[in-house]
Amino acid sequence: MWLDNEFPAILGAELHRPHPAYVAELACDPTVVHDFRAQPGETVALDRYRYWGNPGTKSSRERTQDQLVGTANGRGIVKEKVFVSLREYTGPADIEDPNAPSSLKVARQTLITAQRTLLSTRDLARFHQSVGSNTLLDDYRRWRDRVFMDELFKAEAQGKADSTQGGYYFPDNHTNTSGTVATYGSGEDAKFRPIRDLMPVVTDMRKRNIPAFPDGLFRAIIDPVAMRHMREDADFRAVTNETGQGLIDPRQPWLAPNASRFLGMSAAYGQVGSVAGQTVMPSGFPYEGVRFFESTNMPEKSFSTTINADVGGSGAGTYKAAPILFFGMQAVGVGVGGEDAQVLINNNDDYGRHISLIWSLLAGFEILNKDFVTVAYSFVY
Numbered sequence: 456m457w458l459d460n461e462f463p464a465i466l467g468a469e470l471h472r473p474h475p476a477y478v479a480e481l482a483c484d485p486t487v488v489h490d491f492r493a494q495p496g497e498t499v500a501l502d503r504y505r506y507w508g509n510p511g512t513k514s515s516r517e518r519t520q521d522q523l524v525g526t527a528n529g530r531g532i533v534k535e536k537v538f539v540s541l542r543e544y545t546g547p548a549d550i551e552d553p554n555a556p557s558s559l560k561v562a563r564q565t566l567i568t569a570q571r572t573l574l575s576t577r578d579l580a581r582f583h584q585s586v587g588s589n590t591l592l593d594d595y596r597r598w599r600d601r602v603f604m605d606e607l608f609k610a611e612a613q614g615k616a617d618s619t620q621g622g623y624y625f626p627d628n629h630t631n632t633s634g635t636v637a638t639y640g641s642g643e644d645a646k647f648r649p650i651r652d653l654m655p656v657v658t659d660m661r662k663r664n665i666p667a668f669p670d671g672l673f674r675a676i677i678d679p680v681a682m683r684h685m686r687e688d689a690d691f692r693a694v695t696n697e698t699g700q701g702l703i704d705p706r707q708p709w710l711a712p713n714a715s716r717f718l719g720m721s722a723a724y725g726q727v728g729s730v731a732g733q734t735v736m737p738s739g740f741p742y743e744g745v746r747f748f749e750s751t752n753m754p755e756k757s758f759s760t761t762i763n764a765d766v767g768g769s770g771a772g773t774y775k776a777a778p779i780l781f782f783g784m785q786a787v788g789v790g791v792g793g794e795d796a797q798v799l800i801n802n803n804d805d806y807g808r809h810i811s812l813i814w815s816l817l818a819g820f821e822i823l824n825k826d827f828v829t830v831a832y833s834f835v836y
Contacts, residue, residue: 463797463798463799463800463812464797464798466588466591466592466798466812467796467797467798467814469588469592470592470595470596470796470797470798470814471795471796473736474592474593474596475726475727475734475735475736475737476596476727476751476752477596477597477599477600477750477752478600478676478736478737478739478748478749478750479600479601479603479604479676479750479752480599480600480603481736481737481748482674482675482676482739482746482748483603483607483674483782483786483787484668484784485603485786485787485788485789486501486502486785486787486788486789486823487788487789487790487791488500488501488788488789488790488791489790489791489792489795490541490790490791490792491792491793491794492792493541493790493792493793493817494541494792494793494817495541495542495543495792495817496540496541496542497540497541497792498538498539498540498541498790498819499538499539499541499790499791499792499819500536500537500538500539501536501537501538501539501788501789501790501821501823502534502535502536502537503534503535503536503537503785503788503823503824504534504785537788537821537823539788539789539790539819539820539821540819541790541791541792541817541818541819542817542818542819543815543816543817544598544815544816544817544818545813545814545815545816546591546594546595546598546813546814547559547590547591547594547813547814548594556813557813558801558811558812558813559590559591559811559812559813560809560810560811561809561810561811561812562808562809563807563808563809566810591798591812591814592814594814595796595814595816597752599816600750600752601752601754602820603787603820604676604750604752604753604754604780605754606787606820606821606822607676607780607782607786607787607822607828607830608754608778608780608830609822609825610622610623610822610825610826610827610828610829610830611623611830612825613825613826615628615630615631616656616659616829616830617659618658618659618662618663619662619663620663620825620826621663621824621825621826621827621828621829622825622829622830623829623830623831623832624652624655624656624829624830624831624832625637625645625776625831625832625834626639626644626645626646626647626648626651626652626832626833626834627639627643627644627645627651627652628652628655629760631758634758634759635758635759635760636758636759636760637760638760638761639760639761639762639763639766639768639834640763641763641765641766642763642765642766643763643766644766645760645762645766645768645774645833645834645836646684646687646833646834647681647684647685647777647779647831647832647833648684648685648688648690649685649688649690649691649742649743650690652831653685653742653743653745654743656781656829656831657673657743657744657745657781659829660673660781660783660829661744663826663827665782665783665784665826665827666783666784666785666827667783667784668746668783668784670741670746672741672744672745672746673744673745673746673781673782673783674739674745674746674747674748674781674782674783675745675746675747675748675779675780675781675782676748676749676750676753676779676780677747677748677749677750677777677778677779677780678749678750678753678777678778678779678833679749679750679751679777680777680833680835681777681778681779681831681832681833682724682747682749684777684833686724691742694742724740724747724749725737725738725739725740725746725747725748726749737749745781753777753778754778755775756775756776756777756778756832757773757774757775757776758773758774758776758832758834759771759772759773759774760772760774760834762774762834762836767836768836769836774834774835774836775834775835776832776833776834776835777832777833777834777835778830778831778832779830779831779832779833780828780829780830780831781828781829781830781831782827782828782829783827784827785823785824785827786822786823786824786827786828787820787821787822787823788820788821788822788823789818789819789820789821790818790819790820790821791817791818792817792818793817794817795816795817795818796814796815796816796818797814797815797816798812798813798814798815799812799813799814799815800812801813
């Protein structure tokens with residue numbers, strides 16, 4: 456039987472390669488602590504930074520010549536420790552029961568055929584597809600991407616977001632009471648709109664002193680349906696239709712007409728682009744102080760509410776809601792133990808008739824600052 460001993464190691468390295476379909480980790484830019492000696496069940500400490508608070512006034516900071524400053528009230532950096540418990544995660548999951556473990560099983564004949572194809576065509580992409588490697592990699596990336604989003608969703612447990620705390624936000628700032636959102640009456644649109652909804656969300660985030668990313672913007676992961684609602688809005692389209700300096704220069708796409716459509720080297724609002732024929736990660740697109748990243752991997756949510764028929768609703772009922780996750784830096788942390796993500800092979804190969812592979816990860820994920828996150832929704836109707 457053909458078996459390349461380096462195959463699991465090479466495939467394991469692919470687990471760390473970013474994929475343009477899964478943008479949550481790229482957008483979050485999480486705080487990461489790696490402890491190579493840690494074992495399952497042990498903890499890794501992540502830092503959660505705070506601000507000193509009230510800056511005082513000019514007169515309150517003034518000192519006289521005979522006043523003693525001293526060291527009695529010395530202050531250090533306001534920093535809390537968040538302890539993340541390391542757990543072992545594996546994939547793929549069982550098809551019949553997502554909570555049960557499983558493995559990728561490849562038959563001997565499939566491996567031999569794939570090897571011959573690789574040797575004759577040197578098409579590595581076709582090789583990985585034929586033995587299921589791409590499916591295994593996608594399973595890990597899809598799971599990890601959803602984990603980051605699930606951590607951000609924890610912020611909505613704090614209640615309605617405002618200028619003092621993070622939490623949830625429904626269109627027109629409606630309140631959610633035990634899963635039932637306040638009624639949208641006559642003329643009240645239940646879709647997330649730029650001026651009515653986005654601007655208050657960003658204003659409250661600024662008032663909370665949330666640290667922006669190095670480009671000076673907050674970030675958001677947005678469901679494609681919520682993105683469609685944004686694009687349908689006349690105010691949004693007015694901005695994207697503004698003219699620039701003429702023809703598109705691929706080196707400076709932000710200078711082109713309709714600039715926010717071309718950021719990321721593509722006409723897809725900063726999504727997956729291409730440079731010199733190579734796929735590049737999404738750059739997102741900036742709008743109203745936020746850099747948006749669209750994701751097709753967001754969980755589906757639904758809430759009970761009443762949406763009046765004159766705005767397209769069907770009265771009282773359960774409506775789907777497309778999520779938008781707004782956040783600043785240091786919102787999520789990751790603790791990693793051992794060798795990080797890797798692909799492992801099972802030596803029980805039934806006399807060389809097949810091999811079984813899994814991906815394995817020893818890590819812990821945790822939201823660090825719920826006040827740094829606003830979980831917004833746009834109703835689908």
